[in-house]
Amino acid sequence: MSETLPSYLAGSWQTGTGAGAPVHDAVTGDLVTGISTEGLDLAGAVRHAREVGGPGLRELGFTERAELVKAVAGAVAERKQELYDLSARAGCTRADSKVDVDGGFGTAMVFAGLGRKGLPSGNVLVEDEETPLGRGGTFVGSHVLTPLRGVALQVNAFNFPVWGMLEKLAPALLAGMPTIVKPASQTAYVAEHAVRIMLEAGILPEGALQLVSGPIPGMFDLLGGQDTVGFTGSAATAAKLRSDPAVTHRSVRFNAEADSLNASVLGPDATAGTPEFDLFVGALVTEMTVKAGQKCTAIRRAFVPQERLDEVSDAVAALLGEVVVGAPGAEGVTMGALVGVDQRDDVRRQVEKLRGEADLVFGDVAKVDVVGADADRGAFLSPILLRATDRSATAPHQVEAFGPVSTLLGYDGVPDLVEQVARGDGSLAGSVVSADADFVREAVVGMAPLHGRILVLDREDAGESTGHGTPMPQLVHGGPGRAGGGEEEGGLRAVRHHLQRTAVQGGPGLARALAGGPSEK
Numbered sequence: 450m451s452e453t454l455p456s457y458l459a460g461s462w463q464t465g466t467g468a469g470a471p472v473h474d475a476v477t478g479d480l481v482t483g484i485s486t487e488g489l490d491l492a493g494a495v496r497h498a499r500e501v502g503g504p505g506l507r508e509l510g511f512t513e514r515a516e517l518v519k520a521v522a523g524a525v526a527e528r529k530q531e532l533y534d535l536s537a538r539a540g541c542t543r544a545d546s547k548v549d550v551d552g553g554f555g556t557a558m559v560f561a562g563l564g565r566k567g568l569p570s571g572n573v574l575v576e577d578e579e580t581p582l583g584r585g586g587t588f589v590g591s592h593v594l595t596p597l598r599g600v601a602l603q604v605n606a607f608n609f610p611v612w613g614m615l616e617k618l619a620p621a622l623l624a625g626m627p628t629i630v631k632p633a634s635q636t637a638y639v640a641e642h643a644v645r646i647m648l649e650a651g652i653l654p655e656g657a658l659q660l661v662s663g664p665i666p667g668m669f670d671l672l673g674g675q676d677t678v679g680f681t682g683s684a685a686t687a688a689k690l691r692s693d694p695a696v697t698h699r700s701v702r703f704n705a706e707a708d709s710l711n712a713s714v715l716g717p718d719a720t721a722g723t724p725e726f727d728l729f730v731g732a733l734v735t736e737m738t739v740k741a742g743q744k745c746t747a748i749r750r751a752f753v754p755q756e757r758l759d760e761v762s763d764a765v766a767a768l769l770g771e772v773v774v775g776a777p778g779a780e781g782v783t784m785g786a787l788v789g790v791d792q793r794d795d796v797r798r799q800v801e802k803l804r805g806e807a808d809l810v811f812g813d814v815a816k817v818d819v820v821g822a823d824a825d826r827g828a829f830l831s832p833i834l835l836r837a838t839d840r841s842a843t844a845p846h847q848v849e850a851f852g853p854v855s856t857l858l859g860y861d862g863v864p865d866l867v868e869q870v871a872r873g874d875g876s877l878a879g880s881v882v883s884a885d886a887d888f889v890r891e892a893v894v895g896m897a898p899l900h901g902r903i904l905v906l907d908r909e910d911a912g913e914s915t916g917h918g919t920p921m922p923q924l925v926h927g928g929p930g931r932a933g934g935g936e937e938e939g940g941l942r943a944v945r946h947h948l949q950r951t952a953v954q955g956g957p958g959l960a961r962a963l964a965g966g967p968s969e970k
């Protein structure tokens with residue numbers, strides 16, 4: 450890999466000056482690449498997107514662009530092995546990289562299918578039926594949606610360099626907006642390779658996809674009301690970007706997917722020995738260990754009926770005891786490394802905050818046995834299970850340790866459960882694991898205003914369930930409050946984010962005529 454990671458701007462691969470900020474291999478600590486955008490013409494990239502990429506995409510219609518999305522997803526699928534191999538350097542096991550890589554092209558495929566079936570051939574989408582606006586029936590109104598003329602900038606988190614990019618790219622392409630991708634520095638080399646694969650496939654019109662492999666100083670200054678920003682990352686960065694004048698003064702459409710302290714709830718019916726008990730314990734361990742817990746949707750708070758905390762603690766600890774930490778691909782390894790030692794050290798600091806109000810049930814934050822790697826050079830961490838017995842504890846509801854860390858909490862009835870869940874200030878994903886329909890109804894209705902998505906898991910749906918942590922492209926991904934207040938995915942809703950809704954008023958059949966359909970006149 451080159452010393453400084455290239456960016457793809459205005460039709461060519463370009464490299465920033467200087468060695469750039471170092472990015473290290475999560476497993477060996479070796480230098481992977483450097484990150485720099487110094488000296489690159491970022492304003493030229495924005496211009497190129499608007500003047501070349503957008504018009505090129507909008508020469509096609511929605512359904513033709515759906516074919517592009519399908520072809521792009523196919524190109525990534527064909528070369529997925531290259532992405533798995535690179536992701537291993539970021540600490541990902543094969544199962545982890547499948548979540549990112551297969552999840553990425555799978556999501557794009559779903560969008561392509563939705564676009565082919567649900568969107569028209571031109572660039573005008575008629576949204577609704579006509580509403581009569583006069584008594585005589587000669588004057589009506591309805592809404593049409595047309596592609597914005599700007600650029601879709603996506604700013605992504607480190608944990609899903611492929612999925613995070615494709616789940617934003619697919620709807621923007623469908624809508625007819627050119628995209629500039631700004632990946633997170635720690636895994637930008639994985640995103641860079643995915644972009645290279647898509648560009649080498651020669652499918653996309655020039656300017657439809659550009660990549661900035663590093664900081665984007667000044668780029669927000671260039672954005673305005675025809676542009677969109679899709680941000681995924683921490684609540685702190687979301688707050689900073691949301692308060693930029695591009696958003697506050699010039700109305701850039703800004704969508705944030707931030708962090709959250711997601712809850713999973715064990716129902717009172719799910720006693721030891723029931724399928725639901727095992728499903729709850731299994732899901733918690735899965736969410737703690739997939740991607741070493743570096744998932745925005747991972748279960749951080751596991752709520753259990755107060756009197757059953759002991760048996761649940763024992764069952765989860767027993768399963769965590771089977772986790773083998775080590776180098777991706779090494780014999781028997783079931784959990785890889787965190788993305789880097791800085792991230793590991795940050796998780797350790799957050800665990801210390803949690804430990805001020807919670808007891809350690811499983812794991813050792815300072816030490817872990819590692820297979821196939823040097824524990825001192827790689828960013829390894831043991832899974833950490835905590836248990837908070839003091840009901841007034843605040844840290845479990847506020848501190849996100851972005852690693853293999855979860856806290857067990859007791860609850861006493863649904864009102865207490867909902868009050869405690871609400872202390873997380875809004876989440877992306879929640880689970881209710883129970884076969885008791887009354888409990889499920891009460892808990893889900895109570896938790897719904899606090900969540901973007903809720904999974905109800907029981908013995909009947911478990912076989913087909915996609916799991917707590919997996920956003921589905923057909924359904925909304927996002928959440929209120931701390932989770933960022935945004936919505937991504939959700940089928941064609943995500944495409945509409947890049948379209949302008951315009952109320953058109955005139956004679957009957959006007960909207961249909963604008964869309965190229967037969968006029969009634």
Ligand code: NAP
Pocket residue numbers: 604605606607608609631632633634635663664665681682683684685686687689690705706707708709744745849851877932933
């Ligand atoms: P982060 O530090 O907030 O960074 C996110 C992105 O913002 C990175 O690309 C980062 O670039 C960029 N960035 C930082 N400051 C910026 C600025 N001033 N202007 C423009 N871009 C800027 O988050 P992270 O550490 O990558 O990701 C972990 C967090 O993301 C966790 O809290 C997790 O919960 C959350 N997350 C949420 C979701 C979701 O869907 N809701 C998904 C994944 C992760 P650099 O890397 O170059 O600094």
